Amino acid sequence: MLFPASANINDIFDSTTKDMDAFRLLTRSTKLKPVSSATDSRLPSTGKAANPQLFRTAESDNLESAKNGKKRKRGAAVQEDEEDVPDLDFFSSNKRPAASVTETAAATVGDDKKVSAQDVASDDEDSMDEVERRTILNSHKIKVTDMRDLEEIQAEPTSTKDSKKKKKKSKKEEAPTLSKKEQKRARRLFPEPLLNFKELRSKYKISSRLAENVAEQGFTVPTEVQLGTLPLLLGESSEPDLLVVAPTGSGKTLSFLIPVINKIVRHHHSNPDEHGILSLVVAPTRELASQIVNEGRKLVAGTGVKITLMRKGMRVGDDSGADVLDENSEESSGSQDEDAEDKPAKERANIPVTKSDILVTTPLMLVNALSANRTTTMATLPLVRSLVMDEADVLLDPLFREQTLDIWKACSHPDLRVGLWSATMGSNIEDLTKSTIKERLEDLGQKPSEPHALLRLVVGLKDSAIPNIDHKLVYAATEQGKLMGLRQLLRPAAASASDIRLRPPFLIFTQTIPRAVALHSELKYDIPAEAGGSSRIAVLHSDLSDGQRSDIMRDFRKGEIWILVTTDLLARGVDFRGINGVVNYDIPNSAAVYVHRVGRTGRAGREGGIAVTYYTKEDIPYVKSIANIIDVSEKLRGGEEGDKSIQKWLLDALPNLSKNSKKDMKRHGVKARQTQRLTDKEDDGKGARGMRISTKSGFERRLENKKKGAIAASRNRKAAAAASGNVSDTGSWNGLDD
Numbered sequence: 001m002l003f004p005a006s007a008n009i010n011d012i013f014d015s016t017t018k019d020m021d022a023f024r025l026l027t028r029s030t031k032l033k034p035v036s037s038a039t040d041s042r043l044p045s046t047g048k049a050a051n052p053q054l055f056r057t058a059e060s061d062n063l064e065s066a067k068n069g070k071k072r073k074r075g076a077a078v079q080e081d082e083e084d085v086p087d088l089d090f091f092s093s094n095k096r097p098a099a100s101v102t103e104t105a106a107a108t109v110g111d112d113k114k115v116s117a118q119d120v121a122s123d124d125e126d127s128m129d130e131v132e133r134r135t136i137l138n139s140h141k142i143k144v145t146d147m148r149d150l151e152e153i154q155a156e157p158t159s160t161k162d163s164k165k166k167k168k169k170s171k172k173e174e175a176p177t178l179s180k181k182e183q184k185r186a187r188r189l190f191p192e193p194l195l196n197f198k199e200l201r202s203k204y205k206i207s208s209r210l211a212e213n214v215a216e217q218g219f220t221v222p223t224e225v226q227l228g229t230l231p232l233l234l235g236e237s238s239e240p241d242l243l244v245v246a247p248t249g250s251g252k253t254l255s256f257l258i259p260v261i262n263k264i265v266r267h268h269h270s271n272p273d274e275h276g277i278l279s280l281v282v283a284p285t286r287e288l289a290s291q292i293v294n295e296g297r298k299l300v301a302g303t304g305v306k307i308t309l310m311r312k313g314m315r316v317g318d319d320s321g322a323d324v325l326d327e328n329s330e331e332s333s334g335s336q337d338e339d340a341e342d343k344p345a346k347e348r349a350n351i352p353v354t355k356s357d358i359l360v361t362t363p364l365m366l367v368n369a370l371s372a373n374r375t376t377t378m379a380t381l382p383l384v385r386s387l388v389m390d391e392a393d394v395l396l397d398p399l400f401r402e403q404t405l406d407i408w409k410a411c412s413h414p415d416l417r418v419g420l421w422s423a424t425m426g427s428n429i430e431d432l433t434k435s436t437i438k439e440r441l442e443d444l445g446q447k448p449s450e451p452h453a454l455l456r457l458v459v460g461l462k463d464s465a466i467p468n469i470d471h472k473l474v475y476a477a478t479e480q481g482k483l484m485g486l487r488q489l490l491r492p493a494a495a496s497a498s499d500i501r502l503r504p505p506f507l508i509f510t511q512t513i514p515r516a517v518a519l520h521s522e523l524k525y526d527i528p529a530e531a532g533g534s535s536r537i538a539v540l541h542s543d544l545s546d547g548q549r550s551d552i553m554r555d556f557r558k559g560e561i562w563i564l565v566t567t568d569l570l571a572r573g574v575d576f577r578g579i580n581g582v583v584n585y586d587i588p589n590s591a592a593v594y595v596h597r598v599g600r601t602g603r604a605g606r607e608g609g610i611a612v613t614y615y616t617k618e619d620i621p622y623v624k625s626i627a628n629i630i631d632v633s634e635k636l637r638g639g640e641e642g643d644k645s646i647q648k649w650l651l652d653a654l655p656n657l658s659k660n661s662k663k664d665m666k667r668h669g670v671k672a673r674q675t676q677r678l679t680d681k682e683d684d685g686k687g688a689r690g691m692r693i694s695t696k697s698g699f700e701r702r703l704e705n706k707k708k709g710a711i712a713a714s715r716n717r718k719a720a721a722a723a724s725g726n727v728s729d730t731g732s733w734n735g736l737d738d
């Protein structure tokens, strides 16, 4: 079945399920009762969240609508606008509300100063008192903390601080005697929250074209992370360095892209002659980097800002006479990367240097470009004013740390601001951030033109899974048990036995690439031809070429692939809007990885996502941290004690893992699963056999092997007989049939 390239997975599912129910086809059963529309609407792939926020209370709802109402009264046009905003529909073609088009049609690139009458807000009327700010921030579970040493906070000139900070200043003499609790309280901030997206223009005066592009996305309510961070990054006081910990799928991308783009629009106005990379966005995988570029392209349209995906072979930072790429006209297709890589050196020298304003990259690719594959010292990026680290905890984890810190240090402008974003962040990352900021400034020997803070904003509970998905932790005893469980999910006619109904599209995570490959080949023929057969299931991992990876991502997004078997390559950041769930075929290496993997579903507040985690005997020592995450997530969700999937007895019974074993597990995963022997020949019989991904028992395999051996021996005999000229044409014995 072919769908237009613009179609998304949800459209496909809607249209697919009209004429053929994918779920039913997968069951190979015609007896299955049609899934009720009530169940259907609970599926994230068909549903949409009327409000993408995860945490709110009636008190803040009332306060916010009172504040929003007050603003509406100020200009009739604004009121019409808001009433005209269509229902939130992530899968529509994102038609802009008519009123908003007229309002902004005259907008030209970067006409920041042109703010229409109804846009202008009286700041006095708008600003909230501290009680209101506290109420709103607390009900959305947003916590903002100044991370600097107390002395540093107190040494800051009063003019740049709000009244809250003035109070701290007066406490200066008492500082040494402050208790830990008091120090914590002194660091706590209650900045003004963003009440609606219109304020971006009216109050924070962002570029009108950018505001228009945001409006085109059709979002009506800011998520918590947007509500908390956008005022901090767009407000009048000096832009801070910012650490953000906010749930998966909560819209962090928009939160960091809007301020980055707006800053560049302003920069173009004040420094029309300065061209080059002004902002860097670093992400751990190519898939995520490419997704950020796609999101960015929607936001930069018509602003004069260019955003580019870093590619192998691309030259950065040296602009001697090279042509400038028209970055926004390019597709971010993987095959282009390969093209660049495969070009001979002579041709490569002609590859234009990127003069894009925003470069989105994985760490290694940029480090290689800046150091000629580590053969020279790192070149600097002197113009970069904003460095965004998406999935910062993994970027600063030992795997990428050296490369990320090299990039950070290569950004040599004294006014650099950093943003570190993730759904999980250990305190070691916070310490590393603090020390790197200090070291970098010392190395530079220059001071930033104005003092600024390092703030941390946390939404919800740090390092927890989103509360809007159902977690199923399933004991499968053995590898065979896991495979049987998974097959039940694929053939949900049998689902009554396990009470889990997971409809495609969904992701399946394994621990290693060979296991993903093995699982894919095991399952590939489970999908009936009427449902599209083996083309509906694919495997994605980092051993595939960039082109293959992009193609699979595209087909999954388009709905041509329904089930994607993958590794932790896709655990973080990637946003498949309407996937119904996630299967952890192999348990994740850490609680943080669990949070990220399961966060591929339930995005933007959607209900109905399911996260199934199978565990075996070998996994028992490692399951407690996952069970704890589920427990906390269920507590955040509220509801009856009996509804909880993790019972107290289980938590008590599961063993705790020592610090060293945790480290070991994080680095290597479950040891027995590290090598997946794919053939009997490779199988040394020492442990790996039990970990094999196959439904066949050892006995069956041995029989099969014997049979194969007999066939081979028979062929050899025949060949030998033919060679000696005495084979009978009658073929009285043809060996065993396969």
Ligand SMILES: Nc1ncnc2c1ncn2[C@@H]1O[C@H](COP(=O)(O)OP(=O)(O)OP(=O)(O)O)[C@@H](O)[C@H]1O
Binding pocket: 052, 219, 220, 221, 222, 223, 226, 246, 247, 248, 249, 250, 251, 252, 253, 254, 422, 423, 572, 573, 574, 575, 577, 599, 600, 603, 604
């Ligand atoms: N205010 C909003 N209202 C509704 N949907 C939104 C809003 N902001 C962003 N979204 C959508 O939410 C989805 C998730 O956003 P995004 O990918 O930025 O999440 P994230 O916080 O970066 O998640 P992760 O931690 O997994 O990387 C996207 O499809 C995005 O378009």
